[in-house]
Amino acid sequence: MNQHGWLDTLAAELRRRGIDPELTAHVVSEAASHLRDSGEPPLAVFGPPGSYATAVADSLGANPAAPERVRRAAEPRHSPPGPVRLEVRGISKRYRRRPVLTGVDLTVRAGEIAAVVGANGSGKSTFLRICAGLLSPDAGKVRVHGALGYCPQAGGTNDFLHPEEHFVLVGAGRGMSRAQARAAGRGQAAALDWDPSGRTQARHLSGGTRQKLNLVMAGLGEPDVVLLDEPYQGFDRGTYLDFWQQLWRWRAAGKAIVVVTHLLNQLDRVDTVLELTPARETTA
Numbered sequence: 001m002n003q004h005g006w007l008d009t010l011a012a013e014l015r016r017r018g019i020d021p022e023l024t025a026h027v028v029s030e031a032a033s034h035l036r037d038s039g040e041p042p043l044a045v046f047g048p049p050g051s052y053a054t055a056v057a058d059s060l061g062a063n064p065a066a067p068e069r070v071r072r073a074a075e076p077r078h079s080p081p082g083p084v085r086l087e088v089r090g091i092s093k094r095y096r097r098r099p100v101l102t103g104v105d106l107t108v109r110a111g112e113i114a115a116v117v118g119a120n121g122s123g124k125s126t127f128l129r130i131c132a133g134l135l136s137p138d139a140g141k142v143r144v145h146g147a148l149g150y151c152p153q154a155g156g157t158n159d160f161l162h163p164e165e166h167f168v169l170v171g172a173g174r175g176m177s178r179a180q181a182r183a184a185g186r187g188q189a190a191a192l193d194w195d196p197s198g199r200t201q202a203r204h205l206s207g208g209t210r211q212k213l214n215l216v217m218a219g220l221g222e223p224d225v226v227l228l229d230e231p232y233q234g235f236d237r238g239t240y241l242d243f244w245q246q247l248w249r250w251r252a253a254g255k256a257i258v259v260v261t262h263l264l265n266q267l268d269r270v271d272t273v274l275e276l277t278p279a280r281e282t283t284a
């Protein structure tokens, strides 16, 4: 399907989902200008027109039908999501004989937050590590379109470095000068009400402050996709609220965000929910 045909089909699919003509025209023209800038084929950037129309309708709260495993949040949003940034298809993983993930799919677009939920041991961290490329799946595929930032559930910091040395180290890997990395790190730390300029080694930081450091590192260099594995453990209430503000700013800036969470009362804050259920042992 050429670009013209794809855009026409998108317009028809949006109308079919009850999106009003003015918004349909806006979404189509945004998509057209993105395609012009990227120079890539629409199927590679946005996926099939029908699924993009569904994502737009979902983001506006206009689509009551949603698949069982990946639910869309009820809260409507104002700006439509953008191109696909993270595509996960049919991921399966077992540790020895024990299946942990079976055929898991997830699509996250620019400007969307996806929550990964599930009981302890349901494979949330395993799923995120696979998305981050730190662990190989037994089956399935992960495609990340753009740069990636990852905040682990624990670890991730170097005991003997102080916070700004972490920024410089991570920034270097993302093409930033020392000064740029420090400035970007300080800016993101300020959003979490944290002053990282002290020379305290990471091993002497509190657990919550170490997680702030991890979160800042994940966002350095403006990654397109940010994967966050329960990053708020140890945060006090104020920081926790700052954390969600930060996520919403990142979403507004067009990042695709995946956040692991146990806290089901957060789900109205996100656009998509992937629910993992503990897989049963196989006897074979």
Ligand SMILES: Nc1ncnc2c1ncn2[C@@H]1O[C@H](COP(=O)(O)OP(=O)(O)OP(=O)(O)O)[C@@H](O)[C@H]1O
Binding pocket: 095, 096, 100, 118, 119, 120, 121, 122, 123, 124, 125, 126, 127
């Ligand atoms: N390297 C490993 N070797 C063997 N089993 C593992 C390994 N890593 C994780 N597991 C097991 O796989 C299952 C899923 O672990 P995972 O950490 O992904 O779950 P989770 O949903 O993130 O858990 P939690 O909510 O407690 O953080 C658990 O039963 C865990 O014990």
